[in-house]
Amino acid sequence: METVGQIIRTKRETLGLLLRQVAAHLDIDQAILSKIERNERKPTKTHITKLAEILKLDKDELMVQFMSDKIAYEIADEDCANRVLKVAEKKVKYLQSHLIKTKL
Amino acid sequence: METVGQIIRTKRETLGLLLRQVAAHLDIDQAILSKIERNERKPTKTHITKLAEILKLDKDELMVQFMSDKIAYEIADEDCANRVLKVAEKKVKYLQSHLIKTKL
DNA sequence: TTACATTTGACACTTATTGTCAAGTAAATT
């Protein structure tokens, strides 16, 4: 089970890029990127978008990994975690069909 | 599709309790509880626990509603919402089987 | 040693969360 951090580090090394270089593209200190790769800090959505760009990763897929990481992390300690996901699924369906989409 | 706020308000009124009384049990100002019931503010886990107590609601069930609300709200605007939930399910399974449970 | 990449931790800045308080509605009693 790969974390977003692991995906990023692996791909960065494959491409032979330095923390410094990737961090510059994200416009952050390399210290943060180092921590993100080691799951010591969570990336933001902006980070994810820019990481997908420079690391030539699929943006949607990386976003899915990012968000599922976040959700899994916040409910994994609950015994009702699975039920939470099931109910959340229903609610998402409901929201998506009833919501007036206000996207661009 | 009932929100946590609706569940709480309905039950509170059924029991004939006042905002003031329930809020006192949660040790917060009734203004917050009023907002929680109208989904203008989100409750905390502590609120949920104490609400289940005083309103004689099933704690786990209320917690499920609370957490699924939160998750649904934070991903409903993504088209990949369903995939996120599927991947999160896998990650939760992984975490729960590999995690050293540090609960009491 | 020097040079370079990464890691670490202390700290600062910003934004979100959680709360109080007092004034405002609204509906029921006196």
Add this chain to the structure above:
DNA sequence: AATTTACTTGACAATAAGTGTCAAATGTAA
């Protein structure tokens, strides 16, 4: 009509969480 009671609203304060910088420490290779 004036009071009382329950609830709502919005301005604000306190605190917690998130996001970042910087410089020193560590590791590794030339």
